[in-house]
Amino acid sequence: MISIKRLSHDNWWLLLSLAIMILLFISSAQTYQQQTSVPFLARWLHDQPFKQQLAGISFTYVDQKVSIASSGYFKFIEFFIRKGAHFGSYFLIGLGGYMGYRSRIKQTGLTMIVVWLAATGYAALDEFHQSLTGGRTPLFQDVLLDACGALTAIVLAWLITKFWRRRGKKAA
Template sequence: MQKHRKNGNLYLFIGFLMMAILFYSSSQTYEQQSQIGLLSKLLKNEPFKEQLSSISFLYAGSEVSIAQSGYFSFIEFFIRKGAHFGTYFILGSSFFLGLVPKIKQYGLAAIFAWLSATGYAAMDEFHQMLTGGRTPLFQDVALDTAGALTGILLCWIVLGFKNKRII
């Protein structure tokens, strides 16, 4: 196990596994992925609804608010966008950690990992365009890219302190 971590293969495996999960996920329609039914059971008394009702903003040209889409859709929006950020955080950091032992330069590994995650985010949105009931959004690619970059930078900082080198 230690050898696979040191040579980066375990991290690359995690990255490719995340790509497979993302591909499967983007193959599903919105209705297949919707968690509104589960949320309505888990949060039936709609906690913090009064406080959340004052939140309203635009995302991809559409208003996101409880007034516009309802409490459970509003909560699901944040779960979905958190999943975008989180999965690409894992993808970007996995690629970075997998490439560092092979490339040996943090900056170059970071660029390759970030470009790979960003390219996959764009391809994933294209795949969603081909799937019925899904809407590909440039804003989701930007969110995915931010998640990947955050993961890469965090890993870079931790490795830099651990190895006492930053670049």
């Protein structure tokens, strides 16, 4: 058994990715009714802040119109929360994966590609898992959103670590 004190920084990053993946697996096993945030939003945003400003926003996502007029204020807000959760959770998976594997895989480009492909593959498996859950619709567009979240984190982590390494060399 590995003691928590003995975990390296790399392993903490990998644990972050694993924890997010476990949460996503649990979430994908729930129906929309089990995880909808509409009742919570209705209770806490009952004044519907910024409704007039948001009313002008309308677009199509996977052949479905997204607007306050077509789905109502709370479902409209929930749409952005859910898509933000897609992007954000895979951002964390990509960040944890890159930071956890960058010292294990010595080639930076290879690390970036492997982590991005792994995150994208997990996103596809997660959408497949959703297809097995009643009341859920797996979407290829969500896999693309997830892949973008992971890629964004990987590139940002690479840029930041590159910046800090160069800054450290100049100070020495």
